[in-house]
Amino acid sequence: MISIQSLVHQYHQAPSMQFPDWEIKDQEQWLLLGSSGSGKTTLLHILAGLLKPKSGHVQIDGTNLYALSPKKTDQFRGQKIGVVFQRPHLIKTLNIYDNIAIASSFAGLPVDGKRILMLLDTLGLAGKAKNFASELSQGQLQRVSIARALVNHPSVLIADEPTSSLDDENAENVISLLTEQAASSRAALIVATHDNRVRNRLSQEYLLS
């Protein structure tokens, strides 16, 4: 359901990066590994429709991502791809509920209040819907960002170094939540990391050298 073929990217004068072909089937969970500067984040951005590659194809659910118009790409990303970042980055002026609801609004989907509350409940954030980001701990914020990534029932959940700024306990919680929630949402999961604590948690690995 996700495939990359002959993918090449180049930043300005830097040497071009070539990515091995990759097939990810429905609901598979992958670790994207590689040393710093190996192109993990670049590949994730390409997979999320945020960075157009120099050449090659990216297909998600049968759609050639970079054949879409910019507006359609944005909409596709909002509806089909959930992204969790290293830092949760919630919008400070919105409460937790609105921070999650905004993902549906931007994707052009109706806001499903019940799903938002259910996700918050599942992620151990029941009763925090009206709180603001400043009132939550870093671990709680990362869980909100997972809820935001899952709210639109994405086909693929992409996480870029989701545990690197967390302590052991929170890192364990976050990786457990990602794997569980991706499974329960029937989404494929790709976690880019160089965090050794995560190494053995996902069944398949894609290595960038």
Added chain:
Amino acid sequence: MNILKLSTKNLSGNALTTILNIILVAFGVGILSILFLASTQIGNKLESNSKDIDLVVGAKGSPLQLILSSIYHIDFPTGNIPAKDAQELMQNPMVKRAVPLALGDNYQGYRIVGTDSTFTGLYGLKIAEGTFWNKDLDATIGSAVAQESKLKVGDKFFGAHGLSNSDDEHKQHAYKVTGILAPQGNVTDNLILTNIGSVYKMHEPSHEEEKAHHGEEEKEINNREITSLLIQYRSPMSVVVFPRMVNQSTNMQAASPAMESARLFSLIGVGIDTLKWFAILIMAISALSVFISLFNSMKEKKYDLAIMRCLGASRTKIFFLVMLEGLLITLTGAIVGLVIGHVALSMIGHFQESAQARLTGVYFVADELYLIGAGMAIGIIAAIIPAIQTYRVDIASTLSKDK
């Protein structure tokens, strides 16, 4: 959640800067609003009060002062003219209608005007209650006088000497209110009308006063004088000939309300123009301030905006989000400014000494819509560069830099 709600939340999240920007826009719009409202009202008042009057004849002196005192009742007369000479002018074949005025007294600051029935015809006065004055010491009062002074038909009052509020009352004779005028929307709302005989009677010396060497006043009364004549020409041909005849062959002066009003407006105009440019400068500063705020805010929120793009927001949506923030600030400022303008003008009107020239805040002019338009234009100008910047944000590189 739509972008309007998101913009509002963004602005309220930065409340202090938002409020300061709104205040800045509101000041500029408020000053312009006061200028629009005041100049329109003054213009309308000048026009409606002098509508059917072609010429004013009075004692020599400042022609503007003569017009202000005899038509607008906001200045002191230039002096008196002999009633005999006025009578001759009234019978001139070039004159269609001549209204004599005898000024000199007031009641609680409202001017008492001695005149005859031609005055009611000139202004098209209608009675709301009672009758017009009929004999000496009868008084017909304007609607605003009745409202403010609480005088009713049948009430008696003493006039005071002079044209502004004073305690020097003519206690020997009391006026009796015989009628109250229907609101006219002009200067007559603030006048007390009586016949000229009443004014003479007020100034007849008592026996004691006669003995007290008031030679000047005695002479004036014995010679019978009036203050001025309001003249309507029989034909437009008289415009050139008649004033020249009065100014050259009599000891009186003729002043044209149209010319003097234009002169007055040109004098006021300098001040209005200065204030107008000052207000425009404030609005320009407010545009700059909104621009700087949005520019800085976009720099701070660059990552937020990249996240929004990542969540599916299109470039256009983010562009309009920033534009809307600018528009909301300046539109709110413009509306607040209009409210400030109306409230300020109401307060100015409340504290104005002269009831005849009183301004009101409960008055609306079409130009105010331009101010709303100007507010929106400022918002667009101030927000366009930050909005274009956010439109061009490279999401991938912004997200990478934050790692």
